[in-house]
Structures are given as structure tokens and as C-alpha cells.
Amino acid sequence: MVRAAERAKHPATSSIWLDSEKAGRGRKPGQPGQPGQPGQPGQPAGLDRDKIVETSVRLLDMEGLAKFSMRKLAAELNVTAMSVYWYVDTKDDILELALDAVFGEIEPSEATADWQSSLREIAEAYRKLLVRHTWVSPILSTYLNIGPNALKVAQAIQHVIKATGLRPEEQNGATSAALQFVYGFGTTMGNFQRRCDEAGLTPDEYHAQALAMFSTEPALTETMESMQDVLETREGQTVAQMWERDFEFGLDVVITGIEAMVARAGS
Numbered sequence: 001m002v003r004a005a006e007r008a009k010h011p012a013t014s015s016i017w018l019d020s021e022k023a024g025r026g027r028k029p030g031q032p033g034q035p036g037q038p039g040q041p042g043q044p045a046g047l048d049r050d051k052i053v054e055t056s057v058r059l060l061d062m063e064g065l066a067k068f069s070m071r072k073l074a075a076e077l078n079v080t081a082m083s084v085y086w087y088v089d090t091k092d093d094i095l096e097l098a099l100d101a102v103f104g105e106i107e108p109s110e111a112t113a114d115w116q117s118s119l120r121e122i123a124e125a126y127r128k129l130l131v132r133h134t135w136v137s138p139i140l141s142t143y144l145n146i147g148p149n150a151l152k153v154a155q156a157i158q159h160v161i162k163a164t165g166l167r168p169e170e171q172n173g174a175t176s177a178a179l180q181f182v183y184g185f186g187t188t189m190g191n192f193q194r195r196c197d198e199a200g201l202t203p204d205e206y207h208a209q210a211l212a213m214f215s216t217e218p219a220l221t222e223t224m225e226s227m228q229d230v231l232e233t234r235e236g237q238t239v240a241q242m243w244e245r246d247f248e249f250g251l252d253v254v255i256t257g258i259e260a261m262v263a264r265a266g267s
């Protein structure tokens with residue numbers, strides 16, 4: 001069992017989910033002189049791990065990862081910071097719990113023979129998660145992300161990739177190709193939306209201003225000229241429509257590539 005102190009020393013290879021005691025509890029056991037069980041004097045009414053995680057996700061969505069702190073979380077909950085520490089040991093614990101909580105928003109359907117549709121469904125849900133919760137992308141590589149919701153999604157993806165007909169030694173590569181495409185696309189979309197919000201502009205306004213600025217920048221003249229044919233195909237489209245078209249095409253490329261690899265192996 002990995003303890004909190006050990007996980008702090010080795011954050012890349014440790015997880016709250018590997019600590020069986022902490023993963024399964026909602027609050028710390030009562031300690032001498034300290035409340036820790038429901039109904040004991042001094043414990044904030046209605047406070048539990050679920051409420052802490054729910055509030056953490058809301059704060060992270062509103063203010064971002066850089067501004068998130070235990071002090072702000074406690075203030076939002078209207079309790080002392082020590083009250084939060086009755087339920088979790090570290091900020092890392094909260095971020096891991098919040099990360100798994102949002103993965104619960106992905107609800108894969110039962111695997112079918114139509115793996116292409118299943119892959120599209122999961123990919124779209126994953127992209128929306130990354131755009132909706134922009135703080136997720138930076139911490140996905142920090143934590144192992146092996147909570148129950150994340151594992152449910154991982155198992156669903158595994159079933160979809162197995163259904164493609166790829167050989168076992170090819171399946172991890174296909175999974176990586178699909179997930180990394182969605183991760184990169186969703187992260188870029190989320191970052192763009194965040195910049196728009198910070199500038200107080202709609203995506204369409206931000207895009208129009210950026211294009212106008214690029215068009216008058218001498219250093220970008222050659223680049224803009226080489227992109228003219230691409231820009232012309234986007235005239236009259238909203239930013240949302242551009243994102244949708246590009247994502248669908250990119251995912252088509254991934255799926256077509258998998259189909260081609262399966263066909264090649266069978267020829």
C-alpha cells in the first residue's frame with residue numbers, strides 16, 4: 001500500500017488509487033481530539049468527499065489549474081482548510097479524484113461489430129471533455145489516471161480496438177494513434193476557447209481579429225499566401241463549424257488508417 005508521503009516523493013509512479021485505504025474511504029477515521037466520523041462535534045455539516053470533489057471540479061473549470069488551491073477550495077466550501085484535510089491528505093489527492101470524476105462524463109455504449117461508430121462516439125465524448133475541462137490536459141501525464149471511471153473508459157476503448165481485427169501487437173499502436181489525435185485536438189480547442197474567454201471575445205471575433213493581424217504582419221506574408229486556398233474553403237463558416245469539419249476529417253484519417261492496416265494484414 002502506497003502512503004501519502006511516499007506518493008509525494010514519487011508522484012509519477014504513485015496514485016491515490018493504489019492506496020487501498022484512501023481509495024475506499026470518504027473521510028478520515030476519528031483521531032484523538034479531532035472529529036472524523038459523521039455527527040461528531042466540530043465536523044462541518046454536509047461535508048464529504050463527493051462534495052469536495054464536485055466543488056473542486058467547479059473551481060478548476062472557473063479559474064483553471066494555476067489558481068486552484070486548498071485555501072480557495074476551503075473558502076468555496078465555507079470550511080477551514082483543516083476540514084478538507086479530514087477527507088484527503090494532499091492537493092494531489094483532490095486533483096486525482098477530480099480527474100476521475102470528470103471521466104465519469106464519458107459513458108461508452110456497449111461494444112458492437114460497428115467499431116467505427118463506437119470509436120467515433122468515444123472520441124467525440126473525450127474531445128468534449130477536454131474542451132469543457134481545460135485543466136484536464138496538463139495533468140493527464142502527471143497522474144496515472146487509474147480511477148474507476150477512467151478504467152471504464154479505457155476498457156471500452158480496448159474492446160473497440162479489439163473489434164477492429166488488428167493483431168494484438170498492433171492494438172496498442174492503434175489506441176495511441178486514436179487517443180493522441182483526440183487529446184491534441186481537444187487540448188488545442190480548449191486552449192483556444194480559454195484565450196477567447198480571457199480576451200472577452202467570441203471564438204468568431206477572436207478568429208477574425210487574429211486573421212486580420214496575421215495578414216498585416218510582414219513576417220507571415222508567405223505563410224498566409226500559401227494558406228490562401230485553405231482559407232477560401234472556410235469562408236462563411238463559423239469557428240465551431242471549422243472545428244467540427246477538421247475533427248471529423250482527422251478522425252476519418254485515423255479510422256481509414258486502421259482499416260487499411262487490417263486489410264493489409266489479411267491480404
